[in-house]
Amino acid sequence: MKQEVSVFWFRRDLRLDDNAGLYHALRSGNSVLPIFIFDENILSKLEGKADKRVDFIHRTLEQLKAQLQNLGSDLLVFHGTPLEVYKKLLSEYSLKAVFTNHDYEPYACERDKRIEELLNENGASFQTFKDQCIFEKDEVLKDDGKPYTVYTPYSKKWKEKVNAFYLSSYPTEKYFGNLLKLETANFQSLEEIGFEKTDVEIPSSEVELDIIKNYHDTRDIPSIHGTSRLSVQLRFGTISIRKLSRMAQETNGKFLNELIWRDFYMMILWHFPHVVGGAFKPQYDQIAWERNEKHFEAWCKGETGYPIVDAGMRELNETGWMHNRVRMVVASFLTKHLLLDWRWGEAYFAKKLLDFELSSNNGGWQWAAGSGCDAAPYFRVFNPDLQTQKFDPQLKYIKKWVPDFQELTYPRPIVDHKFARERALDRYKSALK
DNA sequence: TGAAATGTTGGGGCG
């Protein structure tokens, strides 16, 4: 007689506390089997074996597994395609239901549709919950029922609507007794799933309240630790967005705005899926981009001759993270100075950023390129030297990431600022007329 | 969540 179970499928919510889907699974009436799948459909597209994100996930799963073992259960970690894994689970257990949290990205939607079909054909339900944002696709709409495309009115409506109900925690800990009792299950090493260890750091999930408090004064200075650096935890769900939003609301509305941007871009991606691969404003797809691969390579490596740009790219390459102010500078530089397609930059960030999230990354790049909803106007061209004067006047950030930096011997810029600025204005103008 | 070009104003040097 096979055991009747509910599965809880961890994906971008690698935590036990305040987890919506897990909470509902634990209250479903069946014992809960916690699982994670290293999705071969995703892993097979990654370049190289030393991938910080895969390592990050693996190490986080190790911790999650230990926590579940302390509770008398365990985490089953699979490697394969989700469809194969569920076929296997259906053959081994009497699977009544699979619980998981919403994932809004195009691949994830398609994947979940298939899984739901498979489960339904086998008498099991597929139940999904909102967990990774405060308001999802259709919860904050204009009065005419259409989605917002401008941030400020969206954020206003968001703030009107938010209340304790939307920010309260799911008390999963009350129901941990409903986890399936398990013997220690095998846990494949990174090498066994085809990857290698990296130097990735697992940051603390503790929220630094002082940072949030002083956020507005310090967030633009890349040489100091003035941003929360929680994007990675939000990406993998090692921190709850409800908990963080609650703290932001109590501490600093300016910081809360950053979290609202996150909901905003997720909502945009849902309603306007053409932003993946195309400009939100179609006329921006008429821009005749340069195709200078040497320039692109120089940008990637941090060898543009503009110290602030080079510092940012080197920080990204070394750590998988870049300060937000500098992300704007390097993105403006790629799209305006080098006049290279924003999708090139988007793809490079997608490859390198530990906190990579399709919706925010796409939104940010289209903002910089001017092609997005509520984007920077095309004629807003960052001057790298002025950005340095304003935000890194002591050159502390630059010297940290470009140790060989000396003003007199630094390589010459690969493009002249004045020339590049005028070229960008001309090129954009003729595409948009 | 820009920057550059252009316009205006006003103080000071000077004839």
Add this chain to the structure above:
DNA sequence: ACGCCCCAACATTTC
């Protein structure tokens, strides 16, 4: 005292 020029400082417009 006055006009003229220079130019910094600030404001406005333009891209």
